[in-house]
Amino acid sequence: MGAIQQSPDPGMHLWLAPHDARVRALRAKGELEYGHARTPFGECAILKSREYLLALYFGEHSQPLIASFKAKWPTSILRHASEADEMIPRLFDQSPAIPLMAIGTPFQLTIWECLCRISAGTTATYSEVAAAIGRPSAARAVGRAVGANEISLLIPCHRVVSRGKLNGYRWGLERKRALLAWELSRRDPLRMPF
Numbered sequence: 001m002g003a004i005q006q007s008p009d010p011g012m013h014l015w016l017a018p019h020d021a022r023v024r025a026l027r028a029k030g031e032l033e034y035g036h037a038r039t040p041f042g043e044c045a046i047l048k049s050r051e052y053l054l055a056l057y058f059g060e061h062s063q064p065l066i067a068s069f070k071a072k073w074p075t076s077i078l079r080h081a082s083e084a085d086e087m088i089p090r091l092f093d094q095s096p097a098i099p100l101m102a103i104g105t106p107f108q109l110t111i112w113e114c115l116c117r118i119s120a121g122t123t124a125t126y127s128e129v130a131a132a133i134g135r136p137s138a139a140r141a142v143g144r145a146v147g148a149n150e151i152s153l154l155i156p157c158h159r160v161v162s163r164g165k166l167n168g169y170r171w172g173l174e175r176k177r178a179l180l181a182w183e184l185s186r187r188d189p190l191r192m193p194f
Contacts, residue, residue, distance in 0.1 A: 003122035003159070005119060012099035013100045013102065016103050017105065018104070020103075026054075027075055027076060028076075032048065032054065032078050033048050033049075033080070033083070034066055034078055035080065035087060036062035041178055041179060042060055042175060043059050043060060044057070045062050046087065048087075053100050054101050055069060057152065059171070091153060111133065111142055111145035115157060117132075120156070121180075123159050123160065125139075126143050126146070127163070129160060146160050147168065149170075152171060158176045166180075
């Protein structure tokens with residue numbers, strides 16, 4: 001469990017249940033912005049409210065990603081924003097200062113908060129994440145919560161692996177492998193675990 005730090009970066013993030021009033025307001029004709037750009041890991045599309053990032057998806061083409069946003073937020077007003085396009089390269093900075101709005105069940109939110117404590121360039125197993133939240137027998141439930149994460153990269157679900165192998169990444173195992181290699185290459189050699 002060395003990869004999971006004890007206390008998360010407090011940031012300016014919101015961890016909200018789907019029935020929270022702020023989420024209901026966004027779903028009921030709230031205005032959301034989306035952007036898309038090419039990245040070293042394929043096409044990336046983001047969805048944001050005025051100040052919070054709600055989703056980050058990877059794919060081969062941006063149109064299916066944007067269609068997914070529209071399907072998940074059918075009563076919200078979604079519009080393309082060039083500012084959102086320009087935000088995407090900043091997401092790949094060492095520590096982007098972009099507040100997140102994660103929306104999920106209390107269990108999912110607990111898992112996602114724990115994922116944010118896994119150090120860049122390291123991995124943790126589903127069992128280690130389950131133990132870190134005090135539910136050592138919940139590795140399968142952890143896997144489902146990891147897979148439900150809407151804000152890839154910034155809630156780093158790509159850092160969770162099975163014991164001894166990569167598996168189960170919503171955006172493809174090659175992309176997971178590339179993200180992990182990229183993070184490891186950016187890691188300070190003086191902080192390497194050897």
